[in-house]
Amino acid sequence: MSSLVKHKEHKSGLRTADAEEQGRDDRICHCGTKFTPRTRKQRWCSSKCYQASYFITNRDKIQYYRAANSEKFANYCADYYTANADKIAAYNKKNKKRKAKRQAAYRAAHAEEIAKQQAAYRATHRDESAKYRAAYRAAHADENAKYQAAYYAANRDAILKYKAARYAAKRLAASKQTPPIREG
Numbered sequence: 001m002s003s004l005v006k007h008k009e010h011k012s013g014l015r016t017a018d019a020e021e022q023g024r025d026d027r028i029c030h031c032g033t034k035f036t037p038r039t040r041k042q043r044w045c046s047s048k049c050y051q052a053s054y055f056i057t058n059r060d061k062i063q064y065y066r067a068a069n070s071e072k073f074a075n076y077c078a079d080y081y082t083a084n085a086d087k088i089a090a091y092n093k094k095n096k097k098r099k100a101k102r103q104a105a106y107r108a109a110h111a112e113e114i115a116k117q118q119a120a121y122r123a124t125h126r127d128e129s130a131k132y133r134a135a136y137r138a139a140h141a142d143e144n145a146k147y148q149a150a151y152y153a154a155n156r157d158a159i160l161k162y163k164a165a166r167y168a169a170k171r172l173a174a175s176k177q178t179p180p181i182r183e184g
């Protein structure tokens with residue numbers, strides 16, 4: 001056994017004896033945990049509960065302090081950011097990569113499940129989504145027609161060129177194929 005553990009045991013033994021001597025019984029913390037207080041004032045089972053209750057009872061004080069020193073805090077944060085910009089950027093980048101990796105791994109491991117979920121969602125919302133799309137189209141019909149006309153007008157040459165190229169490519173492909181046998 002290390003001396004550290006021994007020391008700790010020794011100390012807690014003393015505390016328990018102390019508590020008994022002073023008639024300090026177990027208490028119930030606000031979180032519901034039963035604990036043996038180490039001092040007469042101790043009303044929380046852990047530092048976490050102490051901090052939580054400290055914040056609640058001193059909320060006004062803390063908020064007042066923060067408000068009064070908000071400029072100082074802001075400056076401090078800005079200074080810290082400036083001084084550590086590279087470090088912070090590197091950290092964010094690394095984290096982003098890590099997150100993306102984690103998400104990709106999750107998607108890969110659960111691909112089937114996810115696909116099923118999505119299919120099920122689409123199946124149950126098919127009507128809804130068709131209705132929504134139809135309503136959207138109906139509501140924006142004018143707008144859409146105008147937009148398309150404007151787009152066509154603005155890109156007329158490019159569109160015609162594209163269509164001509166496609167037509168030529170199709171004809172070329174068709175000429176290379178054996179013509180289908182026509183019955184009749």
Ligand SMILES: [Zn+2]
Pocket residue numbers: 029030031032033044045046049
């Ligand atoms: Zn507690």
